[in-house]
Amino acid sequence: MTTLRVTVPASTANLGPGFDALGLALGLHDVVEVSVTGGGLDVEVLDAGAGGVADVPTDESHLVVRALRRACAHLGVDVPGLRLRCHNVIPHARGLGSSAAAVVAGIAAGYALGGRERDDAALRLAAEFEGHADNAAASLLGGLVIAWCDGGRFRAERLDPHPELRPVLAVPAERSSTEATRGLLPENVPHVDAAFTAGRAALAVHALTARPDLLLAATEDRLHQGYRAAAYPASAALLRTLRDHGLPAAVSGAGPSVLVLTRDGIIPDTVDVDGFEVSELPVDLAGVRVVTR
Structure with a gap:
């Protein structure tokens, strides 16, 4: 049984004037443990998003699951069954990229299961979930990102932020x-x-x-x-x-x-x-x- 541990950072986007274009990865992380099983789906959500008004689904509509399935379909990877343990720390619906982090975790897991290095298509797959790439690019690449869309193709460049920031x-x-x-x-x-x-x-x-x-x-x-x-x-x-x-x-x-x-x-x-x-x-x-x- 293959087991992955995916650690994905929160992000802050726009940074003032950079609407849908600038993002910054933050040292606050969700951790998703992914195991490939013989069949079925088992999702457990812990901490933020577990119960109450921030409750998230534990079926195929879970963002990590959807993104992982999307990446596997793109790469031609067959995954008979999944077990996920989502240790969530990023607050939901607070402007800290919790949804983008979940999507990036799923995309990264799919690429790892396929034995593939993440490429430009990984960002495209992640950004398509939200329609813009600033949060996803920051969680995917880390550091400071400039994101844009060129003819329907999402792109991003990573920069090193100033060390005093x-x-x-x-x-x-x-x-x-x-x-x-x-x-x-x-x-x-x-x-x-x-x-x-x-x-x-x-x-x-x-x-x-x-x-x-x-x-x-x-x-x-x-x-x-x-x-x-x-x-x-x-x-x-x-x-x-x-x-x-x-x-x-x-x-x-x-x-x-x-x-x-x-x-x-x-x-x-x-x-x-x-x-x-x-x-x-x-x-x-x-x-x-x-x-x-």
């Missing part, structure tokens, strides 16, 4: 839905806002890799955060407070978590973070890892 996450108890918050975005935005955000996105790449002192300006956005603020007023208020204190903060993904790109891992005591769980998370530089037992 020390992300801090403020995670509220409330949950958010990417689908719901995308529904708040307008079909069209003013040209001046698009141009502003394009410039800041370019600056963000430079700031994240070489000039962290520019991060406050580099994380300004006019494309998505303001339109979605009504979905999580407490997070929007915290974001404004942090930036008023000179801290480069942004909504993490679709929210409601707030990302602070510090260089010392500290949020001043003068910032009221009541209602949020605040923690420093290192950047994950390795991406998804698979060990065969």
